[in-house]
Structures are given as structure tokens and as C-alpha cells.
Amino acid sequence: MDEKRKILIIDDEPDLLKVIKNRLESWGFEVFSWTTGAGALKQVLEIRPDLIILDIMLPDINGYDLCYKIKKTPEISSIPVIVATAKQEWQEDMGDIGRFAKADDCIPKPFEPDILFEKINKLLSK
Amino acid sequence: MIKKVLVIDDNEQDRKIAERYLKKSGYSEIVMAINGQEGLSKVNSENPGLVILDTMLPDIVGFEVCQKIKESKGPQAPLIIMMTGAVDAVDAVRARQSGADDYCVKTADGGPLLAALKNISEKDIGPQT
Amino acid sequence: MEQAKINIIIIGAGEKTKALLELLHSHNTVRILGVVDKDSSAIGIKCAQKLGIPTAGDYREFLARNEQVEIIDLSESKEAREELGRLSNGNTKVLDSRASIIGILLQELNDKTSELEKIRAELDIQSWGLKKTNEGIRTLYKELEKKNEELSKLDQLKSDFLSTVSHELRTPLATIKETVLQIRDGLLGPTTPRQQEFLSMCIDNTERLRRIIDNLLDLSKIEAGKTELKRKLTDIMSLVKRTCMTFSSKLSSKGLEIKINFSPEAAEVYLDEDKIIQVLNNLIGNSVKFTKQGFIGISVIDKGDFIECSVSDTGKGIREEDLERLFSKFQQFGQAADPEEKGTGLGLAISKGIVELHRGKIWAESKLGQGTRFIFTLPKYNPRQVLKERITDSLRAGLRTQELISVLIFELSGFSALEERLGRQKVVSFLDDLAKMLQEELPSRERMIVEADAMFSMLKETTKAQALSLKDRLLSCASEFLKKKRAG
Numbered sequence: 001m002d003e004k005r006k007i008l009i010i011d012d013e014p015d016l017l018k019v020i021k022n023r024l025e026s027w028g029f030e031v032f033s034w035t036t037g038a039g040a041l042k043q044v045l046e047i048r049p050d051l052i053i054l055d056i057m058l059p060d061i062n063g064y065d066l067c068y069k070i071k072k073t074p075e076i077s078s079i080p081v082i083v084a085t086a087k088q089e090w091q092e093d094m095g096d097i098g099r100f101a102k103a104d105d106c107i108p109k110p111f112e113p114d115i116l117f118e119k120i121n122k123l124l125s126k
Numbered sequence: 127m128i129k130k131v132l133v134i135d136d137n138e139q140d141r142k143i144a145e146r147y148l149k150k151s152g153y154s155e156i157v158m159a160i161n162g163q164e165g166l167s168k169v170n171s172e173n174p175g176l177v178i179l180d181t182m183l184p185d186i187v188g189f190e191v192c193q194k195i196k197e198s199k200g201p202q203a204p205l206i207i208m209m210t211g212a213v214d215a216v217d218a219v220r221a222r223q224s225g226a227d228d229y230c231v232k233t234a235d236g237g238p239l240l241a242a243l244k245n246i247s248e249k250d251i252g253p254q255t
Numbered sequence: 256m257e258q259a260k261i262n263i264i265i266i267g268a269g270e271k272t273k274a275l276l277e278l279l280h281s282h283n284t285v286r287i288l289g290v291v292d293k294d295s296s297a298i299g300i301k302c303a304q305k306l307g308i309p310t311a312g313d314y315r316e317f318l319a320r321n322e323q324v325e326i327i328d329l330s331e332s333k334e335a336r337e338e339l340g341r342l343s344n345g346n347t348k349v350l351d352s353r354a355s356i357i358g359i360l361l362q363e364l365n366d367k368t369s370e371l372e373k374i375r376a377e378l379d380i381q382s383w384g385l386k387k388t389n390e391g392i393r394t395l396y397k398e399l400e401k402k403n404e405e406l407s408k409l410d411q412l413k414s415d416f417l418s419t420v421s422h423e424l425r426t427p428l429a430t431i432k433e434t435v436l437q438i439r440d441g442l443l444g445p446t447t448p449r450q451q452e453f454l455s456m457c458i459d460n461t462e463r464l465r466r467i468i469d470n471l472l473d474l475s476k477i478e479a480g481k482t483e484l485k486r487k488l489t490d491i492m493s494l495v496k497r498t499c500m501t502f503s504s505k506l507s508s509k510g511l512e513i514k515i516n517f518s519p520e521a522a523e524v525y526l527d528e529d530k531i532i533q534v535l536n537n538l539i540g541n542s543v544k545f546t547k548q549g550f551i552g553i554s555v556i557d558k559g560d561f562i563e564c565s566v567s568d569t570g571k572g573i574r575e576e577d578l579e580r581l582f583s584k585f586q587q588f589g590q591a592a593d594p595e596e597k598g599t600g601l602g603l604a605i606s607k608g609i610v611e612l613h614r615g616k617i618w619a620e621s622k623l624g625q626g627t628r629f630i631f632t633l634p635k636y637n638p639r640q641v642l643k644e645r646i647t648d649s650l651r652a653g654l655r656t657q658e659l660i661s662v663l664i665f666e667l668s669g670f671s672a673l674e675e676r677l678g679r680q681k682v683v684s685f686l687d688d689l690a691k692m693l694q695e696e697l698p699s700r701e702r703m704i705v706e707a708d709a710m711f712s713m714l715k716e717t718t719k720a721q722a723l724s725l726k727d728r729l730l731s732c733a734s735e736f737l738k739k740k741r742a743g
Contacts, residue, residue: 013426019433026442057422086425087418110429110465113436213391219384229384231391238394 004030005124008049010040010066011084012059020053023113027120037061041069044076051123054103056085064101071102080104080123084111128175128205128246128253130155134165134191135180135209140232144178144209147236151243152253162186169195174204176246178239179226181210181217189224196225207242260286261359264317265299266328266335267292272299275329278360280306285359288324289317413479421472428468432461463599470601474584477608484527484612491524491531491562491633492517495555498535505543506551516554524562525636530609534617537602538566538629545627546570552628561615561635567628573621581619582607606631642709649713661722663729664711665693671708685740686710692736693729 007029011017014035021031034043037060044052052070056063063083071077083101086109105119131153133144145156157172159165162183169177177195181188188208196203207228208221221229228245230238247253263279265272267290276299279285290303291314303310311317314326328335437443439454446454476482499513506513542551549569556563573581580586585600610617610631617631636644646662667673667686674682690703690710697703703712714722 013430015430016426016433019430019437022442023433023437026437085422086429087422109425110432110461113433210391213388213395215384215388218387218391219381221387222380222383229387229391231394233394233398237397238390 004028005051006030006032006047006049007051007053007120008032008034008044008047009053009055010034010037010043010058010063011053011055012036012057013055027117037063037066040066041073044070044079045073048076049079051120052079052081054081054083056083057087064103067101067103080126082107082116082119082123084109086110128153130157130172130174131176131178132157132159132165132168132172132174132204133178134159134162134168134183135178136160136182136184137180140180140209143232143234143236144239147239147243148178150236151240151247153243154253162188162191165191166194169199169204177204177206179206179208181208181221189220189226192221192224192226205246207239209239260284262324263287264314264324264326265290266314266326266330266339267297267299267303269298271329272297273302275327276302276306276308280308282359282363284362289314291317414481417472417475417479417481421468424468424472425465428461428465432458432465435461467599467601470599470605473605474601474608477605477612482608482612484530486525486527486613488523488525488636489528489531490521491526491564492521492555494528494531495535495553495564498532498539499553501536502539502543502551509543509546510548511543511546512550514550514552516552516556518555518557520557522555522557522562522635524633525640526613526633527609531613531633534606534609534631535564535566537606538631541602542566542568542570542627542629549626558632561632563630563632565628565630567626569626572623572625573619573627574623575621578619578621582617642711645704646711646713649711661714661717661719662711663714663722663726664709665729665733666709689733689736693732696729696732697725 005028007024009017009020009024009031011020011033012035017033017035021033024031032043032047032049034040037058054063054067058066063085067081067083070079070081081103083103083106085106104123107116107119131148133141133148133156135141135144135158141158141160145158148156153176157168157174159168162185165177165179165183166186168174179188179192183191192206192208195206203225205227206225207230208226209230209232210217211232213231218229228242230242232239261284263285265275265287272290272292276287276290280287287303287308289309289311290299291311292300293312294300295310295312300310309317318324326339328339435454435457438446439451439458473482495517496515499515502513539551539553546568547570552565552567554563554565554567577586582603584604586603607617610633613633615631615633617629619627619629621627642664646664650660650662686705686708690705693710694701694703694712697712698714698717701712701714703710714725717725
């Protein structure tokens with residue numbers, strides 16, 4: 001029995017969450033979602049997803065800090081994280097800042113589905 | 127006690143601002159003059175107890191107007207506060223030499239003018255209420 | 256005022272005479288005819304001689320002429336007074352010494368006092384003036400502070416606006432695009448070809464909208480002065496060549512040729528690669544769009560202090576009157592040859608912004624029907640200047656946050672010799688590897704930035720002591736690294 005890989009999306013946009021969930025499920029993933037920074041870490045520890053897609057603009061905290069925290073927590077630090085954002089300057093600096101938060105990859109919004117697919121597969125195959 | 131105030135300034139905005147802060151300090155009778163000539167004639171016809179005088183007037187130098195007022199009216203001369211758009215030490219001295227009783231910077235919030243008016247009322251020669 | 260001088264004979268008595276002489280000798284209302292003292296060695300006599308005043312043992316020696324004389328007797332001897340008392344006649348007055356001296360001194364005092372009064376009045380006016388000036392300056396200073404505060408608030412608002420707006424615009428666009436894509440690609444069930452056609456149109460237009468948003472935000476950022484260039488020394492020729500290659504398929508599909516003209520030697524320019532590629536894409540893209548046949552000419556000429564790049568085409572050309580408005584926002588001239596590639600009208604404005612940020616110039620030459628040529632210049636920089644600029648920028652950023660900063664700079668000696676021996680590529684990659692390795696040793700989030708033959712790191716919240724110990728550790732790591740490299 002083929003076990004589905006789990007992806008956790010952390011994003012506060014309900015419409016976008018619904019739509020991306022659909023896309024990821026069509027690719028054969030089991031998708032979990034969370035909409036705030038608060039409690040996100042706990043979710044990760046409970047669900048233990050195979051990959052996390054994390055939006056930077058969360059209502060309560062800065063997504064990079066969350067990413068950093070995830071990477072600093074030993075039980076979950078190996079889970080690959082893709083950071084995503086629609087915000088202007090973060091799109092430009094994403095390379096650098098993403099690296100500092102120890103994110104594994106980054107993707108701007110609106111995104112190209114093919115590119116997202118590529119990035120997810122690359123990280124999961126490691 | 128000062129009953130009437132004369133404002134001599136060629137800029138409408140500045141006249142309005144002066145009026146606003148004069149009213150705020152309790153002076154209700156305010157007359158206007160838009161140049162030195164008019165100012166001098168109104169000093170005679172209106173007999174103000176206080177004059178707010180702009181240093182830069184189109185026809186006569188502000189300091190000359192000040193001097194003329196003080197000289198012509200002698201001991202009955204009104205108090206004169208000179209108002210300037212810029213700060214200049216030489217001008218300040220000149221204002222005093224011309225007989226001005228105070229010399230203030232023009233600002234939108236009227237800080238210096240209000241302070242000068244407060245000074246006058248503290249010396250018990252404020253507005254007649 | 257011409258005053259008649261008073262003639263005086265002083266009958267001396269030592270110190271008093273000396274004092275009086277010193278007081279009066281230069282006074283211009285008094286003329287001292289002589290000083291009298293029987294004792295020729297008296298202090299008074301000595302003083303008079305020093306001042307050039309005649310002296311004698313007897314006052315009568317000075318009484319010769321017919322003039323008014325006052326005799327001041329300081330001797331206080333009874334005989335002298337008696338004798339002098341008999342002397343008063345028309346010409347000679349024996350005055351009470353005190354009275355005459357006092358008279359003179361009083362006059363002097365009066366004069367001095369009125370002078371002092373005048374000076375004091377003057378000083379009062381001056382100090383009043385100064386006080387008022389100071390008050391005025393303080394008022395203006397407060398106004399200035401208020402304005403500054405407003406300005407920085409405005410600046411912060413601008414930044415917040417740009418980042419918020421970008422987020423607000425792009426988020427719904429992301430949702431729209433994804434939903435339409437999924438429907439078109441059949442994830443929600445089958446669709447007819449006609450439906451797919453319409454949905455594709457929707458996608459194309461969301462893409463167009465995204466391009467406009469990107470450009471608009473780019474331009475707003477440049478105009479707000481919020482664009483920071485990420486500059487590196489770059490080989491401009493290879494940059495231009497690489498960019499040209501990305502157009503090769505489009506050019507061949509339109510049957511257009513490309514003609515290249517480069518200066519023979521490679522030129523290094525301190526520039527932001529991504530941004531200059533953006534400019535080249537814009538210019539070459541425009542040329543390709545508006546040219547139906549012929550060729551696109553690209554040239555890069557080294558002009559000493561600066562590089563001159565130009566993109567020319569054999570397209571429709573631009574009217575001379577329109578050349579001025581070319582770099583303004585939302586200008587589109589004529590129909591694009593390819594209707595699919597509708598531009599945003601902002602590309603040239605952005606290119607101008609980028610070139611000018613690099614302190615270069617951009618302009619166009621064209622005649623209707625005779626093609627167009629876009630030219631831009633970029634100043635060249637030398638490595639030392641580059642390093643200095645980078646460090647200054649970092650320091651400035653650090654100052655803004657008011658933290659403790661230390662800057663560590665490592666220079667590689669013999670860089671040019673190494674470059675010659677091993678070739679630039681090898682040395683650059685070596686330095687990059689060294690920098691990456693050293694970066695691991697730095698406190699988290701700090702970077703080691705490489706610039707030509709040196710690398711530096713700006714360390715936040717680091718004291719001098721910490722920095723020095725870090726430096727030692729880094730040096731030992733570096734030598735380990737070098738040993739390993741040499742062995743391999």
C-alpha cells in the first residue's frame with residue numbers, strides 16, 4: 001500500500017489554501033493546513049509532515065521566525081520547508097533571508113504549478 | 127490696557143494667522159493694514175495700543191515704520207511687536223534700535239507671537255477685557 | 256572740542272607727585288610746566304624726568320611767562336603754603352590742589368561715564384538682539400525637528416505602502432490563477448475545447464496583470480528611492496552575450512539577424528547583474544517587438560571611464576517629437592508587431608531608473624522609418640572603491656539600527672600574481688569557497704562578503720574584544736583551509 005506523503009501548508013488565505021490543497025491532492029499528497037503562527041509548531045510536531053509550505057505573511061508572526069524555530073527543533077528540523085510570499089521586498093531578498101532562516105527553498109506568489117511541483121519533488125527525493 | 131490692535135503685513139496668510147492668535151490671547155478689536163503707508167495712517171486714525179509689524183513691507187522698510195510710530199506718538203506710542211520670516215541677529219538689533227518692544231519669528235503655530243503676547247499681559251498691560 | 260589747556264606747576268612730595276604725574280601727564284586739558292622739589296633725587300623728580308617734564312628746585316623757575324598758571328602744592332609744608340598764599344596775582348593762581356585736581360578728574364569722569372552709558376545702552380540693544388535671535392533659532396530648530404519627524408514617518412509609510420500593496424495585489428491574483436489553471440487542466444472535471452480556450456485567455460490576462468503589477472511596484476520602488484542595488488564586479492561583455500542568447504529563438508522565428516560589436520578587451524563594471532539584465536531584456540525585447548525585418552545590433556564599447564552599450568534595430572523608428580516622452584510612464588508607441596506581447600508601458604521608465612541608479616545615462620536616437628537606437632552608459636569602478644562603498648553602506652545600515660558593530664576585513668595578498676598564474680576563474684572560486692567556509696564560523700545570520708581581492712564581514716552586537724578573538728579563529732581556519740587546498 002502506497003503511503004501518501006504528507007504536506008502541511010501554513011497560510012492565512014482561506015481561498016488560496018483550498019485551491020492549493022486541491023492541486024496538491026491531485027498530485028497524490030495528503031494535505032494538512034494551518035492558518036496562524038500560533039500553534040503552528042505544535043501542528044508540525046503532531047502531524048510530522050514530509051514537507052512544509054510556509055507563507056511569510058502570517059497574521060500574528062513573521063514566517064521566517066517560524067521557519068527558524070522549526071529548523072531549531074531537533075525532532076522536526078529535517079523536514080524540508082518551502083517559504084512562499086507575495087510581498088515585494090521579500091520576493092527579492094528571499095534568496096538571502098530564506099537562507100538565513102534555513103529554509104530549503106522559496107517560491108514567489110503567484111506561482112507556476114510546474115515550478116512548485118519540481119521543487120517539492122526535489123526536496124522529497126533527498 | 128490695550129483695546130485695539132493694528133496688524134501691518136502685506137501677506138494675507140500672515141495677517142490671518144496673527145489675527146487668530148491675537149483673538150486667542152483675548153484681543154477682540156483688530157484692524158489691518160497691508161503696507162507701511164496704510165499702517166502709519168491707521169496708527170493715527172485708529173490709535174491702537176499694540177501694533178504687530180512685519181519687517182518686510184513693500185513700500186517702507188519695517189524698521190522705519192517702527193521708528194516713525196515711536197517718534198510721532200512719543201510716550202503715547204503703542205507697543206510694537208515686529209514679526210519676521212527669518213532669524214537675523216543684525217535685524218534683531220535693528221528692531222530694538224528702532225524702538226520695537228519685541229521681535230518674533232513667524233510660525234504656523236504662532237508659538238513666538240503667543241509668547242510675546244503673554245509677556246505683555248504679564249506686565250499688566252494686556253487686552254482690555 | 257578745543258579746550259584751553261590749564262598750565263600746572265606741581266610742587267612735589269614724593270609718591271603723591273608720582274601718582275599725580277602718571278594720572279595727568281597724558282591728559283590733554285592739562286599742561287605740566289614743571290615739577291618742583293628741593294630734593295633732586297625725590298621719586299617725583301625722577302618720575303618727571305622719565306616723562307620728559309622739566310624739573311627744578313624752585314617753582315619760580317617756571318613762572319617766567321605771562322600765562323595762567325596753577326600751582327598744585329603737594330608738599331603740605333606750612334612754609335610753602337604761606338609763601339604760595341602770598342603769590343596769587345593775575346597770572347598765577349594758587350589753587351587748592353585738591354579742588355583743581357578734582358575738577359579735572361570730575362570732568363574726565365563725566366566724559367567717561369557718558370561714554371560708558373552710551374556703550375551700555377548699545378550693549379543692551381545688542382544683547383536683546385542676540386536673545387531674540389537665539390529664541391528665533393530655537394523656534395526654527397523645533398520646526399525643523401517636526402518636519403524631520405514627519406518626513407521619516409512619510410518615508411516609513413511609503414515603505415509600508417509598497418510592501419502592503421504588493422501583497423494585497425498579488426495574493427488574490429495567485430488564487431485566481433490557480434483556480435482557473437486547475438479548471439482548464441481538468442482537475443475539476445472535463446472541459447470542452449472552447450471552454451479551455453476561454454480559460455487560457457483568462458490565464459494570459461492574469462499573467463499580463465501580474466507583469467503590470469511587478470513593473471508598477473518596481474517603478475514605485477525606484478521612484479521612492481527604496482531600490483537597493485546588489486552590485487558586483489561583472490564582465491559586461493559576457494553578460495550582454497548571455498542575454499542576447501536568450502533571444503536567439505525568438506529572433507530566428509522572426510527571421511531577424513543579430514549583429515554584435517564589442518570592444519576587444521573584457522571590461523569589468525560594478526553593477527547589479529539582475530537589474531542590468533532587466534534593462535537589456537527591455538531594450539532588446541522592444542527592438543525585437545517593433546522590427547519586422549532586418550537586424551538587431553548590439554554593441555558594447557569600452558570608453559575608458561565608462562562603458563557604452565547600445566541596442567539598435569531596423570524597425571519602424573520613432574517620431575522625433577515622441578523621443579522626449581519615451582522614458583515616461585505608460586508610453587506605448589504604435590502597434591506591437593506581435594499582439595500577444597502587449598507591453599506594460601513601464602519598461603523604459605524602469606530601465607531609465609535602473610541605469611540612473613547605477614549613475615549612468617540612457618537615451619534614444621531614432622527617425623521615423625529608419626530604425627531606433629537605444630544607448631546607455633555605465634561608469635566603471637575600481638575594486639577599492641567598490642569595497643569602500645560596500646563597507647560604507649553596511650556601516651550606514653548599522654548606524655540606522657544604533658547597534659554595536661565591528662567590521663572584519665581580510666585581504667588576500669598577491670592576488671594579482673595568483674590571478675595571473677591560475678587564472679581569474681580559479682582564484683574567484685577559491686575565494687568564494689574560503690568565504691563560505693569562514694561564514695560557518697561566524698555568528699548566525701552574519702555573512703562574509705567577497706569583493707575582488709578582499710572579503711569583509713559586518714558583525715552586529717560584537718565588541719572589539721569579541722571581534723579580535725573571532726579574527727584569530729578565522730585566521731587559523733583560513734590557514735587550515737589553505738593547507739588542505741595546497742595538498743590537494
